Structures are given as C-alpha cells and as structure tokens.
Amino acid sequence: MNELYQSQRAMRAMRKAAMQRGVVAILDVGTSKIACLVLRFDGADPRLDSDGVGPLAGQAGFRVIGAATTRSRGVRFGEIAAMQETELAIRTVLKTAQNMAQIRVDHVIASFSGAEPRSYGLAGEVEVAEQTVSEHDVARVLAACEVPDYGAGREVLHAQPVNFALDHRTGLSDPRGQIGNALAADMHMLTVDAQAVQNLAQAIKRCDMELAGLASSAYCAGISALVEDEQELGAACIDMGGGSTGVSIFIKKHMIYADSVRMGGDHVTGDISMGLSVPTSVAERIKTFHGGVVATGMDDREMIEIGGDTGDWEHDRRTVSRAELIGIIRPRVEEILEEVRARLDAAGFEHLQSQQIVLTGAASQIPGLDGLASRILGQRVRLGRPMRVHGLPQSVTGPGFSAAVGLCLFAAHPQDEWWDFEMPAESYPARSLRRAVRWLRENW
Amino acid sequence: MWPLRRPSDPRRDPAPSRWAYRMQRLMLTPAFRLTLRAGLPAAAVVAAGALWLGDAERRAHLLGYVAEARAAIESRPEFRVELMAIDGASADLAEEIRATLALDLPTTSFDLDLDALRETVAALAPVESVSLRIRPGGVLQLEVTERVPALVWRSAEGLHLLDAEGHAVRRIAARTDRPDLPLIAGEGANAHVAEARALLSAARPIAPRVRGLVRVGERRWDLVLDRGQRIMLPAERPRRALDRVIAMDGAQDLLARDVTAVDMRLAGRPTLRLAPAAMEEMHRIRRIEWGED
Known part of the structure; x- marks a missing residue:
C-alpha cells in the first residue's frame, strides 16, 4: 500500500510538471482504436479552483491542439496482448498528434478499459485531533480505512473519498473546518490487474514518454458523457467499446462503482x-x-x-x-446488455433513486440500441456523447471518444484521490527520517 | 484461377520506426530547431572565417588592404584641412594658441579631434570662450572671445591682469606696462573684483589721487591715496563709508590736510590719524587755547 502511495504521488508530481510545461498528451488505449489528444493548458481559470467544478463543468482552461486516432493493434479486451504491436500503434498515434500540434509532448495521461476492474467500498473512522477538522484529519481518516485483501497482482487505480460523516451528519463533501468529534469517511477504491498496468506503462515508456496519470476508461467516459445533473443525482454510464464494455455508476459527482464486461x-x-x-x-x-x-x-x-x-x-x-x-447482431448485443444488467444488479443500482442509464462508446451507435437497452436495463436510457471541449476536432466528437474527452477533463481537474493528502506520520515506517520530519512539521 | 484483382502490394506499416519517431520529436524540440536554423549557419560562417584568417599572410594582406582604403579616403581633398584661421584674438594670443595646439597642417579632418582642441584652447587663461569648426575649403576656423583686462592685481606671485570677473588674464612684468588700469593688491583680492571696481568707480572724485585698493586680511579694503594716505573701509558696506569720506573731503577738504589715515571701520566712530607734525601743531594750538603758555 505504501509503495502504491509513493508511485501514485510520483505520477501526481509528473502531472504537476506537465502542467508547468503547459502541454500534456491524452492517450486512450482501446481494443479497436487508440486515440491521442494533445492538450495545451493556458492558465487555469482561478475561479474554477475556488469552488470545485465551475459553470463550465471543468472543461475550461485547456485547449485541444492535436488529435489523432489509429487502429489499435495488439490489444485484446482492453489489455495489451502484444507489446510490440501496441507500441507501434501508440507511437503512430503520438507522432501524428504531435505533428498536428507542432509541439513536443513529454507527458502522457493514459486510460484503458480492461484489466478486470473491481470496486471496493471502504470505510474508516477516527477521532478528530483538535476541535475542527483539518486536512491532516482527513488524511488520517483516509489512512484509517480498512483496506480489504484485494489479492496479489492487483493494483489500486483510483481511491477516491466519496463521502464524509462527522458525528451524526453524513453526506459531507468537504468536512474541513467543521466542528465535531468523530470523522468517518467512505472511500471508493478501484483495483485492476497489475500486469496490465505495468504493460501499459512499459509501452508508454518505450515511446520516450513519461506517464503522468492513469485512469479507468469507464470512469473517464462517465465524466464526459454524463451531464452534471446526472452525475449529481446518480446515473450509470455504459461505455460500449470494441473489446470490453465499461460500467460506471456516479452519484454526487463521485464514481461509486466501476466494472467492465469483457465483450464489445x-x-x-x-x-x-x-x-x-x-x-x-x-x-x-x-x-x-x-x-x-x-x-x-x-x-x-x-x-x-x-x-x-x-x-x-x-x-x-x-x-x-x-x-x-x-438476427446475428441482436443476440450478442442482448448478451452484452444482460451482462451489464447483471453487473448493475450486483452493484445494487436498483436502490438508487435515479435510474438514469447513459449508453456511450462507439458500439452504442448501432441503430435501435436505445430501444433494446430500455427493455433490458430500464426505462430511462439515453445515448450519450462526450461534452464539447475547446478545440476538439469534429472527427473526435463521436460517442466513441467519450473516454478520451473524459480523460481530458480528468487531466485538467482531477478529483482528490487518497494520495493527494499527506500521509499521516504513523503510517511511515518507524525509524524513518521522513517520519521524524513529519512529526516536527506537525508539532512545531 | 487467380484472384481477378491484383494482389495489392504488401501494405506499408503506417507506424513510424523507432528512429523516425525520435527524429520527429527531436525536430519538434524548440531549442534543437533554433540551433539548426540559426546556430548551425552562424557556426559555419564563423568557422569559415576563422579558417581563412588562420593564415598570417592573408591576415596581413587584409589589414594592409583596410589601411590602404582608409588612407585613400582620408587623403581626399574634401577632407583636407589646409590652414587655421583665428578670429577675435589679439596677435600675441593668436600666436599662443598656435603654439599650444601645434597642429601639423595640412592634415585630414579625420585626425582632428575638435572637442579636444576646443578644451585645450578654452583652458588658456586669456580665452573666455572659443568655438571651432572646419569651414568648407579646408579651413579650421576658431572664433575666440578674449578676456578684457580690467584691473592689475599685485600679489605675492607677481603682477596679474584680471578681467571684470576676476579671472587672471596674464602676467605682466611691471605696473608701468598697463598704467591705464587701476591697481588692487592683497591676498584674495581677485575674488572680489566686482566690489573693487564698484569702490574705484565711487572714488572717481578723487581719482587723480588714488593709487590703488588693498585687500586687508582677506576681509576688507583699504583705499590707498598718494602721500601715503589710506582710507580704511569696513568689511560691511564699504561703498557707503567711502561716500561719506568723499563727502567730508568735498566739504572740509579732509584729504588735503595732513592726515595719514581715515579710519571708517566703525561706522559710528570715524577716526582720523594725523601725521606727527600735524599732531604737534594741534597740541600747540590746544595749549594756546587753554592759556597754558
């Protein structure tokens, strides 16, 4: 866990460096296509930082200056199956995008759909150290969450605090500065197969790029295809890709569940x-x-x-x-949707007040899919397209690019993850110099 | 049967090779592009120049060529200065200026540093101001304004002529060289020339008798008349004291009497110093008046 914390923090530092350079590439490694967008950050709007997501839903402050798509090679079920082939495809798409942007890009934020994502709900509770909740308390409560045994060979991709409770009050999005005794947190943790992540990192490294972030494409598709109300009130996003179909459930602007069906x-x-x-x-x-x-x-x-x-x-x-x-197509599509239905049921989607379901991804463009989906998934189904961001070429505005566009938003305004908070001193190994430094900083 | 359509040539892989990819990234690096676009040509030019100049013979030839071209331009008649004309200076000052500048005419106007020449000439004592220019036709024209001597100043260093502002114009050997100018003397007298001139002009009614002004103690003036008479003026408002003396002289022939000094230093108590014989005479008259004899 500690190791993961360090590596994720290193990736955050890389993202910061990319922000200072002002250019970052977005890479969506899919089964049927690989998309790359080059973003230029021209001074984030300070108003957006002050109160979370602003009126533009976070898509201000950057501009797409390069876009490229290529046929994917060597990727199966959203995982890299043939390293050399995938590296060639990534290189092709990076070259084309850099050529279009006429700028050299050194940092990549990548997303992938496969690798068997599994969601865990974590809960933790601590006593508040002082009267008011400080950022340090938030870090402590996140560290106090009991981590389940998610198995060897798995890695944590996202660990986002989704809910805070202070004494009897729950549903707090930001407990800092509030007065209370017991602080409890709910965290959503998404683990993926470590092998797939390592393969992707290796492929990107072989293209002379630095990995500045990783995200699940189900999550990214949800960010861009769900409108703000749906994210707030609760909705499921079904990202129907080539080799896998991602499922993500959002409520209160947080992802609370993600899964993928290995069919597409x-x-x-x-x-x-x-x-x-x-x-x-x-x-x-x-x-x-x-x-x-x-x-x-x-x-x-x-x-x-x-x-x-x-x-x-x-x-x-x-x-x-x-x-x-x-007659050939329909049974397979039905099978996919039924599998999705099973995943939603397993997640307890029927207990949410809002039963909105958004279909996106390139495979959602089959005519008549919304009618079929409403029979299987429920009445409130709509087809979603990615939201519009500055400078996005017309060719990448289709539903197949939901994940890529969502990754842009993720790159520009990432949600707080567990590793964005300073780790409390207790969780450092004993006799560590950093532990001493932390202790000094907290007590003086 | 073979397929009717010709088997298309093996599809070219659109993926760039590793080196092509790296090359493209390198070409997109701004520093590298700048080096390639500006740095490389500049380096090539510098290298070629250095290589050519590496040979000492070529270098000497180049320097000789440059010197020749320069000389050819400088020796053109348009830039020659044949003679120097000095306006507004007396003959001996003109001689002095020529001796000081010691110009080797004819010369080219490139070699003449007019500012330095102007400073040199302006530094001469008798010159108040000077303007230099090179007139068309190769004439170096000097317009000199000379200082006009107004006073003769006798000091420990000798006799100097002073202009109206107290600047020394030149030395003279004897007072008789300029008998037309009034004389002042004493340490620090040259710093108060304006006051001295005012006093001398105030003393015009007794001008034939005035020998000169003496600065006493760098503080006040004595007006020296013939027969060794002296009018001692105060440091403050000497003009007024002098006017009083002259008025007394007009009324009572004060200065015609046997008085050695008229002491006006205290305005409230003018004092006369009599000659010893006059003193005797006065005492005798007093005794007669008092009936002692």
Whole structure:
C-alpha cells in the first residue's frame, strides 16, 4: 500500500510538471482504436479552483491542439496482448498528434478499459485531533480505512473519498473546518490487474514518454458523457467499446462503482464474420453500414451484397437480407446488455433513486440500441456523447471518444484521490527520517 | 484461377520506426530547431572565417588592404584641412594658441579631434570662450572671445591682469606696462573684483589721487591715496563709508590736510590719524587755547 502511495504521488508530481510545461498528451488505449489528444493548458481559470467544478463543468482552461486516432493493434479486451504491436500503434498515434500540434509532448495521461476492474467500498473512522477538522484529519481518516485483501497482482487505480460523516451528519463533501468529534469517511477504491498496468506503462515508456496519470476508461467516459445533473443525482454510464464494455455508476459527482464486461463491438463483428463466413474487415464494414438490432418487415427485402474475391462467382455474389444480419447482431448485443444488467444488479443500482442509464462508446451507435437497452436495463436510457471541449476536432466528437474527452477533463481537474493528502506520520515506517520530519512539521 | 484483382502490394506499416519517431520529436524540440536554423549557419560562417584568417599572410594582406582604403579616403581633398584661421584674438594670443595646439597642417579632418582642441584652447587663461569648426575649403576656423583686462592685481606671485570677473588674464612684468588700469593688491583680492571696481568707480572724485585698493586680511579694503594716505573701509558696506569720506573731503577738504589715515571701520566712530607734525601743531594750538603758555 505504501509503495502504491509513493508511485501514485510520483505520477501526481509528473502531472504537476506537465502542467508547468503547459502541454500534456491524452492517450486512450482501446481494443479497436487508440486515440491521442494533445492538450495545451493556458492558465487555469482561478475561479474554477475556488469552488470545485465551475459553470463550465471543468472543461475550461485547456485547449485541444492535436488529435489523432489509429487502429489499435495488439490489444485484446482492453489489455495489451502484444507489446510490440501496441507500441507501434501508440507511437503512430503520438507522432501524428504531435505533428498536428507542432509541439513536443513529454507527458502522457493514459486510460484503458480492461484489466478486470473491481470496486471496493471502504470505510474508516477516527477521532478528530483538535476541535475542527483539518486536512491532516482527513488524511488520517483516509489512512484509517480498512483496506480489504484485494489479492496479489492487483493494483489500486483510483481511491477516491466519496463521502464524509462527522458525528451524526453524513453526506459531507468537504468536512474541513467543521466542528465535531468523530470523522468517518467512505472511500471508493478501484483495483485492476497489475500486469496490465505495468504493460501499459512499459509501452508508454518505450515511446520516450513519461506517464503522468492513469485512469479507468469507464470512469473517464462517465465524466464526459454524463451531464452534471446526472452525475449529481446518480446515473450509470455504459461505455460500449470494441473489446470490453465499461460500467460506471456516479452519484454526487463521485464514481461509486466501476466494472467492465469483457465483450464489445468486436464480438459482434466476430459473430458476423463467422455467421456469414466473411473476413473480419468485411464483417466490420457490413456491421457499420447495415447493422441494427430491431428488425422490421422492410428488412427482409433489403438484400446486402456480401462480396468477396475468391473468383468463385457464386461465392462472390452472395447476398444476405438485413433481417438475417440483425438476427446475428441482436443476440450478442442482448448478451452484452444482460451482462451489464447483471453487473448493475450486483452493484445494487436498483436502490438508487435515479435510474438514469447513459449508453456511450462507439458500439452504442448501432441503430435501435436505445430501444433494446430500455427493455433490458430500464426505462430511462439515453445515448450519450462526450461534452464539447475547446478545440476538439469534429472527427473526435463521436460517442466513441467519450473516454478520451473524459480523460481530458480528468487531466485538467482531477478529483482528490487518497494520495493527494499527506500521509499521516504513523503510517511511515518507524525509524524513518521522513517520519521524524513529519512529526516536527506537525508539532512545531 | 487467380484472384481477378491484383494482389495489392504488401501494405506499408503506417507506424513510424523507432528512429523516425525520435527524429520527429527531436525536430519538434524548440531549442534543437533554433540551433539548426540559426546556430548551425552562424557556426559555419564563423568557422569559415576563422579558417581563412588562420593564415598570417592573408591576415596581413587584409589589414594592409583596410589601411590602404582608409588612407585613400582620408587623403581626399574634401577632407583636407589646409590652414587655421583665428578670429577675435589679439596677435600675441593668436600666436599662443598656435603654439599650444601645434597642429601639423595640412592634415585630414579625420585626425582632428575638435572637442579636444576646443578644451585645450578654452583652458588658456586669456580665452573666455572659443568655438571651432572646419569651414568648407579646408579651413579650421576658431572664433575666440578674449578676456578684457580690467584691473592689475599685485600679489605675492607677481603682477596679474584680471578681467571684470576676476579671472587672471596674464602676467605682466611691471605696473608701468598697463598704467591705464587701476591697481588692487592683497591676498584674495581677485575674488572680489566686482566690489573693487564698484569702490574705484565711487572714488572717481578723487581719482587723480588714488593709487590703488588693498585687500586687508582677506576681509576688507583699504583705499590707498598718494602721500601715503589710506582710507580704511569696513568689511560691511564699504561703498557707503567711502561716500561719506568723499563727502567730508568735498566739504572740509579732509584729504588735503595732513592726515595719514581715515579710519571708517566703525561706522559710528570715524577716526582720523594725523601725521606727527600735524599732531604737534594741534597740541600747540590746544595749549594756546587753554592759556597754558
């Protein structure tokens, strides 16, 4: 835990250095595409820092000056499967984005969708040292949270305090300066597979870049695709990507749950490819041009040329009706949505007052998906697109870029994480010089 | 049967190679770009120049060429100064200026430092101000304003002519060289020339008898007349005291009598010092008046 604290703090220091340079790159490593945005920070608006998220919902203060997308290679289920291939893809996208921005970027903030995220709710309670709650008390209560055994080979990706309670009052977002005796905190911790994180860090390092932050793409998609009210009142964001589908639940502007389903649009393509016995690229084209999930009578008559270049006339002239295509696509989409439903049920989403569900991600563009989703997930389903940020090119405003845009917001205004607070002196190893320094600083 | 469409050439990998990627990043580094754009050409030029100048013979040739060109320009008739004209100075002052400047004419105007020349000439004692310029036609024109001697000052160092402001104009050998100018004497007299001139002009009614003014104790004036007479003036308002003496002289022929000194130092008590013979005579008259004899 201590080691993780140090490494996350090192990443925060790197992010600070990037802010001073004023340029940082955003890298969303997905299964079907890798997106990179280059952000330029031109003096944060001081009003935004004063009271959390301002009227512009945090997307002021930076500008996108470079954007690039490339087909992903060597990534499966949102995890790096072939290092060399992924490195090539990351290099391609970084080069193109830097070329567009005409500026050299040294810091990268990355997000990824896979690596089996698991959410934990942590709770801790301490006595307030003085009469009023200080930042030190907040750090102590966060350190006092009982950390479950999340298993070897896992790493903590996010650890955000979501709620504070002071004596009998709960639901405090910032307890500092308030008077009370017992301070309790709820923390949401997200762990991921350490191997995947290390692979990603390694791939980025091999591109001569410094990693200045890591985020789960389910979280990022939630930041950008949910509007402020939904984040406040409670909503779930379903980020339907190529290889995995991210689920994140927000309430009171905090993520309280995240998970991912290891199925996505690529599986639909695979089904089409197998069902029609066509190459994957053709299946992808057929899916994007003719795909759908709700069949009507018209679709029986609409014949789709499958094509092929075997030279066999019969084989190359095959056609399939759109209804048949929908018959292939729909079960897989239903399966994905049912899996999502299972995850939401496991998280206890039905106990939230607001049952809003937002579908985003590139696979959410299948026509008729919202109708299908409202049958499986609940009545209040809408399709979400990323919010607009300065300088974002038209080509990256689609729902497939929710995570990338959310990562921009995450880079510009990160939420307080556990490691943003100074660790209390007790948690340093005994006989450590830093412990002595901390003790002196706190007591003099 | 082969596919009808030609097998497309193996697709080029769009990913940059590691070195291409690094090269691109290097080219986007501002410092590196500046070095490449400005630093490299500058270094090349400097290196080429240094290489060419490395040979001593070439260097000497270059220096010789520069000197030649310079000489050729300087010796053009447009820049020659043939002679020096001095206006507003007496003959001996003009001679002195020429001797001081010691210009080797003709010369080029590049070698003449007019400011230094002006300072040199202005530093001469008889010169009040001077303006120099090079007139078209190669003439160095000096407009000199000479100091006009107003007084002769006798001091421990000898005799000096002073102008109206007290600046020494020149030394003279004997008082008889300038009998037309009044004489002042004494230490510190040159600092109060204006006062001395005012007193001398006030003494105009007795001008034929005035020998000069003496500064006493660097504080006050004595007006010295012939027959060894002396009018001792106070340090404050000497002009008024002198006027009183002259008025007394006009009324009672004071100075024509056998008086050695008229002491006006105390305004409330003017005092006369009689010559010994006059003193005897006065005592005798007193005794007669008192009927002692």
